[in-house]
Amino acid sequence: MIDAILPADLGRWLDGNALELDVKSEGASSLLPKLGGAGLFKIGVPTQFGGSGADVAAAIGAIAAVSARSLAAGFVFWGHRTFIEYLLQSPNGALRERLLPDLLAGHRAGATGLSNAMKFLNGLEELQLRAAQHGQSIQIEGKLPWVTNLRKEGFDVAAAVRGGDRRPAFVISLSSDDDGVERSGDLDLMAMRATNTAAIKIGRAVIGEDRIIHANASEWLLQVRPAFLGLQCGMSIGLARRSLSEAQRQIGSGRGVLMAPIERLAAELHDLEARLLSQVNGPLFVDQPILLFRLRIRLAKIVSEALELELGATGGKAYLSSPGEGYQRRLRESAFIPVVTPSLVQLKAAIEAQEQPTRAREIA
Numbered sequence: 179m180i181d182a183i184l185p186a187d188l189g190r191w192l193d194g195n196a197l198e199l200d201v202k203s204e205g206a207s208s209l210l211p212k213l214g215g216a217g218l219f220k221i222g223v224p225t226q227f228g229g230s231g232a233d234v235a236a237a238i239g240a241i242a243a244v245s246a247r248s249l250a251a252g253f254v255f256w257g258h259r260t261f262i263e264y265l266l267q268s269p270n271g272a273l274r275e276r277l278l279p280d281l282l283a284g285h286r287a288g289a290t291g292l293s294n295a296m297k298f299l300n301g302l303e304e305l306q307l308r309a310a311q312h313g314q315s316i317q318i319e320g321k322l323p324w325v326t327n328l329r330k331e332g333f334d335v336a337a338a339v340r341g342g343d344r345r346p347a348f349v350i351s352l353s354s355d356d357d358g359v360e361r362s363g364d365l366d367l368m369a370m371r372a373t374n375t376a377a378i379k380i381g382r383a384v385i386g387e388d389r390i391i392h393a394n395a396s397e398w399l400l401q402v403r404p405a406f407l408g409l410q411c412g413m414s415i416g417l418a419r420r421s422l423s424e425a426q427r428q429i430g431s432g433r434g435v436l437m438a439p440i441e442r443l444a445a446e447l448h449d450l451e452a453r454l455l456s457q458v459n460g461p462l463f464v465d466q467p468i469l470l471f472r473l474r475i476r477l478a479k480i481v482s483e484a485l486e487l488e489l490g491a492t493g494g495k496a497y498l499s500s501p502g503e504g505y506q507r508r509l510r511e512s513a514f515i516p517v518v519t520p521s522l523v524q525l526k527a528a529i530e531a532q533e534q535p536t537r538a539r540e541i542a
Contacts, residue, residue, distance in 0.1 A: 311345075422488070
């Protein structure tokens with residue numbers, strides 16, 4: 179599946195640079211153009227918008243394929259492709275037409291600053307940006323503490339904003355070229371350092387109504403959340419698949435006892451992926467988001483279980499710097515899966531909050 183999606187030269191480049199992308203930030207500038215030059219950002223984008231066709235399920239498969247080789251690359255892919263998805267699902271056709279060509283080519287970065295908004299949607303956090311209307315213009319202030327794919331060469335970022343004057347919260351696109359938009363230095367991450375992950379401080383940035391992705395954040399986020407989380411699940415799928423593949427490859431004398439659990443976990447991973455891809459475009463995950471939350475949680479657990487099986491199959495070599503380099507990188511990468519927003523803790527809290535009224539009715 180990996181080779182069917184990724185061009186061979188890109189696969190070799192990712193394999194050869196995976197460690198550098200993980201531990202150093204110097205390769206960040208080259209990553210997005212590499213993915214864009216291979217046509218990956220066009221996957222799942224309708225042809226009328228310059229894409230190669232299909233839908234978001236195909237993009238999930240592509241993110242999984244990249245993540246199997248480098249989660250840093252998969253994380254950048256996710257953030258960029260999710261911003262593209264926002265434009266595809268936006269009624270603002272002029273904004274889409276203006277931004278999409280450079281995004282699809284990988285010439286300019288797209289970032290999803292909606293992690294805060296997704297927590298807001300689940301009642302876990304207040305929106306961190308606020309808006310004030312000034313005639314036909316909107317003044318934005320606030321801070322986004324953690325955003326990925328803020329490429330120093332230029333980026334556009336989606337963010338949800340508290341409306342003023344009884345206006346509902348809405349979603350906008352900010353640009354690195356806007357006065358008042360300030361990118362911090364790269365955050366000091368323990369891994370995946372070439373992902374252009376930083377904070378954004380917005381001080382009285384002024385934009386026009388033409389930058390509004392959607393005028394009602396609460397309504398629109400419910401519709402776009404399945405794609406947001408589905409594309410995110412591609413990272414878990416790819417990392418778990420690679421780890422299980424390595425576990426199977428490493429099994430030797432005395433470790434055959436691991437084959438059955440490896441095969442069982444691989445089968446479960448395949449089934450969950452199939453369920454995700456078959457439902458991500460339909461109404462099920464919009465109407466019953468808990469089903470998607472649980473799927474995301476289980477995929478994260480599978481990543482952890484797959485790494486444990488890989489360690490068991492590899493043995494002591496995994497703890498040695500050179501022969502264990504790939505396993506050690508995947509182990510660092512796996513630590514990110516439970517905490518990427520919405521984190522597993524936040525998802526479990528959202529599930530509990532939605533289930534409590536049901537339990538109360540049953541008791542009554």
